[in-house]
Amino acid sequence: MAKHILIVDDEPNIVLSLEFLMRKRGYTVTTASDGEEALRLVDEHKPDLVLLDVMMPRMDGYQVCEVLRGRDDLKDLRIIMLTAKGRDVEREKGLSMGADEYITKPFSTQEVVTRVEQVLGGE
Template identity: 55%
Template sequence: MGTKVLIADDEPNIVVSLSFLMKREGYDVLVARDGVEALETIRAERPRLVLLDAMMPRLTGFDVCEAVRADENVRDTRILMLTAKGRDSDIARGLGAGADAYVTKPFSTRDLAARVRDMLA
């Protein structure tokens, strides 16, 4: 069984490109299209890492991050926030919510793959 990585994003093009990248890196890919689905998937599937968009329907990435950190069963899940929200205040909010890393879109796939490898090492 490979390492599970959850892609939580409501933008289909991002999901497709991230899925391709993560599968190429050898990870088992899970997908959630909104915040509620992301939280349910994290609790049910226990991915090692979540690539989490900040702005999603139903629950934001910030809300998902805070809920994961508050849940002792899944709080050690690694979270990389991947979002177009790149202001200093957004980054501070993401890290304050408990994200392990924060990457702004657009991003380099090579840099992202390297960051994921580092976070899972």
């Protein structure tokens, strides 16, 4: 059964590219454009991995990560944070908050694919 990836970003173009990329690799993909929608879709689809943008309106990626990591029923869920915040200290914060990986924008598509495969393969 194909692994399920939820892509969460408020930039439609990056969502489109990532969705295309992941579908080509055989993953089932769902997309959300903000944090609240992401939480709803996690409950609805129980994805294996969330590609989560940090800077989003209403509820940012750190808040989403905090909610997801606070739930015992989602302990197998993997989270990769994607962010335009490029400082080292932000990366430390993301990983401390419970993300499995942290990728800074702009990124190479191959790098995203590799990280996704590593994180899902490491289960």
